[in-house]
Amino acid sequence: MPYSRKIKLTKKFTFDMAHALYGHDGQCKNIHGHTYHLEITVEGFPLNRPGFTDDGMVMDFGDMKKIVHDAIVKKLDHALVLNQNAPYSDNKDFLNQFEKVVILPFQPTCENLVLYFADALECAFVANIKLYSIRLDETLHPMQYGPMIENGLLKT
Numbered sequence: 001m002p003y004s005r006k007i008k009l010t011k012k013f014t015f016d017m018a019h020a021l022y023g024h025d026g027q028c029k030n031i032h033g034h035t036y037h038l039e040i041t042v043e044g045f046p047l048n049r050p051g052f053t054d055d056g057m058v059m060d061f062g063d064m065k066k067i068v069h070d071a072i073v074k075k076l077d078h079a080l081v082l083n084q085n086a087p088y089s090d091n092k093d094f095l096n097q098f099e100k101v102v103i104l105p106f107q108p109t110c111e112n113l114v115l116y117f118a119d120a121l122e123c124a125f126v127a128n129i130k131l132y133s134i135r136l137d138e139t140l141h142p143m144q145y146g147p148m149i150e151n152g153l154l155k156t
């Protein structure tokens, strides 16, 4: 059956990550952690491929899981993420105390991470599937909405 309407698919991921916000004037300058809740939404037409495993799907959730895991979750889960502008980010004696440290060229806020994820996923999906939105919550709270980036804001 040929499809004329696009479908959005959302998959949720969680990972635990520590960070420190260099220069922040509150508690966030200290190393602390969050359980991050990430929602990735893609958009596309269901595939019309009778006889194939992905017939009727925009994409297999298993493929989506692998793409996001490889591009984001594997790298950041249980990592300490630091701003490269912080003086401690090149202190080997300090960094060697940890097994998994990721130094990023920006302040590792939730907002900047969403933009970073958009870049990381920009070319990760095949041509018929478009990255539609990314939402990231540091802490799940029913009245709080984490930063979200939608299609119009992504680089083209």
Ligand SMILES: [Zn+2]
Binding pocket: 019, 028, 032, 033, 034, 138
């Ligand atoms: Zn934090």
